[in-house]
Amino acid sequence: MSTPSEDRAAIVTGSTSGIGRAVVDRLVSDGWQVLGVDLEAVDDLKGAETLGADLTTREGNRAAVDTALEAFGRIDLVVPNAGFQHVSPVADFPEDRWDALLQILLTSPFLLAKYAWPALVEAPRGGRFIPIASAHALAASPFKAGYVSAKHGVLGLVKTLALEGAAQGVTAAAVCPAYVRTPLVEKQIADQAKAHGISEDRVIEEVILTPHAVKRLIEPSEVADVVAFLTTPAGSTFTGVPVTMDMGWTAR
Ligand SMILES: NC(=O)c1ccc[n+]([C@@H]2O[C@H](COP(=O)([O-])OP(=O)(O)OC[C@H]3O[C@@H](n4cnc5c(N)ncnc54)[C@H](O)[C@@H]3O)[C@@H](O)[C@H]2O)c1
Structure with a gap:
């Protein structure tokens, strides 16, 4: 008989810092097996496996999925979270930074979904794809053209995956926090x-x-609490949607 810690497995990207670290901590304490992926593998993510990979590359995203499958034999949950910000007026916005933002914030979630899809479809309780998007998936701010565009794109990805996954038991929801x-x-x-x-x-x-x-x-642990809720049976009703935790930002 399997122990609870062998029962469910997750990939969390951007796991060394901020929200990603808090999500790893919460999933581990809930009994998940977790692979944390960041630019460097670390040894202080208690209870989790870690992998160093550059998620702006196809190879990095492939390695994340392959490593999780080798370590756990399954993937029930993917939490694309790695990211950075670049603040600049559009006329000065460096084109390389635009490309890098799109790669880490939008293309990496797409590649992780693509490569992990067969495993998510096989997940006994239904695969979950829960990227950490942003309130900036729903509203813009000046000087953040790359970030805002990529985060709006993640919401489009989540809607598409929700429709494709509906008949296969896979759900997708984008967590959209205000400032954390x-x-x-x-x-x-x-x-x-x-x-x-x-x-x-x-x-x-x-x-x-x-x-x-x-x-x-918002505190990182509050975002992790929302991710944990989305992994529950009731959480599976949130699919193809932003899960907005925006301190009233978009109520205006
Ligand atoms: N902090 C906020 O206010 C806020 C609000 C809404 C959404 N978010 C989103 O939450 C996510 C996490 O943000 P955070 O505030 O915890 O940031 P953070 O800077 O604390 O952590 C981001 C992590 O991503 C990793 N990373 C960056 N580029 C990478 C790459 N190429 N390959 C692998 N790993 C890479 C970094 O090394 C870092 O550990 C981001 O997607 C961000 O857009 C943050």
Whole structure:
């Protein structure tokens, strides 16, 4: 008889930092087998396997799926989460950064879905594809052309996979948080200060939290809680949709 930890297996990308680390911690504590994938393998992701891979490449995404199948013999859940931000007015937006943003935020989720699809279809309780998108999958902000475009694309991918997966027991839902307290946001504060020509304190008050009706950052563990809910039987009713946790951003 299998133990609970042998029962379900997940891939989480961008697992070394911020939201990805919190999702790995939560899934491990819920008894999942987890492969965390990031640029470098690390040894401090307790209870998880880790893989170093560059997910802007096809080989990196293929290695993530192959490694999970070798380690666990199954994949029940994929959480594409790896990413970065680039803040720049469109006229100056570096074309290489646009390409890299699309590769990590949109093409990597597509490749992971493609390569893991046969395993997700075989998952006994139904495969789940739960990318960490963003409120920026639903609304734009200035100076973020690459990020906003890629995140809107992830929502299109999720809708398509939900329709394709419906008859095969696979669901897809995009978690769409507003601003979360992670290194990615801390870097944006500095970048936005430069782009707007104002202090970092003013960026937090007047730029970062401006779209939030509720004026606080979300914690990474709160995003992980939502992912954990989406893995439950009731969570399977959320398919082809954004799961919006945006502090009232899109209510306006
Ligand atoms: N922090 C927020 O406010 C926020 C809000 C909404 C959505 N998100 C999304 O959540 C996800 C995680 O963001 P975070 O805030 O935890 O960021 P983070 O910077 O803390 O972590 C991102 C991780 O992705 C990894 N990564 C980047 N490029 C990679 C590559 N080429 N190959 C493999 N790994 C790579 C990084 O090494 C890092 O560990 C991102 O997709 C981000 O867009 C974040």
